[in-house]
Amino acid sequence: MNFSEELKKRTGETEEIIEGFLPPEEGRQSLIMEAMNYSVLAGGKRLRPLLMYETYRMFGGAGETVYRFMAAMEMIHTYSLVHDDLPAMDDDRYRRGKLTTHARYGHAMGILAGDGLLNFAFETAASAFDCADGEEELRRAAKALQILARKAGVYGMIGGQAVDVQETGRAVDEETLLFIYELKTGALLEASMMIGAVLAGADDGEVELLEQIASDVGTAFQIRDDILDVTGTLETLGKPANSDDRNEKTTYVTLKGLEKASEEVERISERALAGLRSLSCKNEFLLELIKALIYREK
């Protein structure tokens, strides 16, 4: 397997699946649909739906119900970026070289497009019940929806964002920082892998293990981000190095130093990979994908 070629191919397939669930830009409210689709189609690694799909395949899943959850997951990730970019939040006018949604469509439409995407995510996920055949499949879809809602909400991503906002300008200790990483970054990764497993019929113990693995991946990913912010170059990062430092933001590196941070990434990553290898079903590509995420150079 040539990993980078395979990654490109599978990312493209994931992209097509997501696009297939976006709302057609028609009717009197076509402008908000346009703003929603603009936000989703602005690019991205499609990492969460990809993780979901690969976990689903690892457990032998083969139907198309998962597609709706893949699209829903990317909509939730996207809405969180749209609202994060708003003037009252991070106030970013550009993301991936394109105007952010509110910069392009106006501030009010930025808020509404974000709301629209969050709501449409649940609308799309809930359409999975129409494909469910019999009680067992209904229960799996229900469980997947519950995981999606919980991990995206105040006990997951939104909770992490709220603590991050709350702590802005204050000195943050290690425990609080890891809590923010776990919720803000980890929760949607956890949901992605858990939902893939649940829809494919994995048992509760396996789903719990995947939650732990994905949580580790999220933390390692985030600490790696902090390391790259110090060691990376403009060329490899696409943004100036040390941007966190200039923003006076507490990171794992400012708290513990580069060496300790690198050791932590190593330790957490090894635990995640060992967990994945301990499962009775295997997916070599998923293993490579997770390694690539943790050990990336940009």
Added chain:
Amino acid sequence: MNFSEELKKRTGETEEIIEGFLPPEEGRQSLIMEAMNYSVLAGGKRLRPLLMYETYRMFGGAGETVYRFMAAMEMIHTYSLVHDDLPAMDDDRYRRGKLTTHARYGHAMGILAGDGLLNFAFETAASAFDCADGEEELRRAAKALQILARKAGVYGMIGGQAVDVQETGRAVDEETLLFIYELKTGALLEASMMIGAVLAGADDGEVELLEQIASDVGTAFQIRDDILDVTGTLETLGKPANSDDRNEKTTYVTLKGLEKASEEVERISERALAGLRSLSCKNEFLLELIKALIYREK
């Protein structure tokens, strides 16, 4: 039946049900929970959950699954107010005599608390699957969730808000105005009555009729609002009369005049009440509630 006493009693019961599903204010993210609960507990007629419950009772519904959807509906209604009040939207610092959420907790937390409530609405509604016994009850909960998501989203309330934002400052024709009324106000009323019916086991024809009835109620309610804005007094309205006029907002009254507007309310209301009377099951209180909404003096 003394309607106003009964209304007070049942509103109180509805309030208690909603409160029972609010998140406890604990953990590191307690501040966002506090902001969410503050928004919901700031008051309100609890009209949508009340309509849902009375429709549910009309069709012989008796379990507690509906409670979760009642709470979810009020959370969605509340989040829409929280985001509507934001500086980039209507920029309101007070609602019902209390500081709005962003005025009290800050702009960023206002955005996040709204997101949190929308997400928590689906989290709460999705918990209904845990109470569902067997395939038939699972299907009903799934159908209710689909209605909730669709009517709250871009094909419902958010769509209406988006068109409203889009048309701000432009001359609006009757068709567009009624479209905004139907989606912005009507959609959640429709969802409330439809979900009550679905959870109680009503058939598709009955659910469709209720959708039409609730749509009429929404339109009549909104036109009545336009009339009261012209004819009401500060005393009965709690806000200055003619506020729409001063805001140069197109209303049904500015478009068609007072007399035609009153005739339209009469015509649409009669159609809604006739629809309700045509159902084989009855709920006298629900009939009175709808009359009170349409013929209110404030």
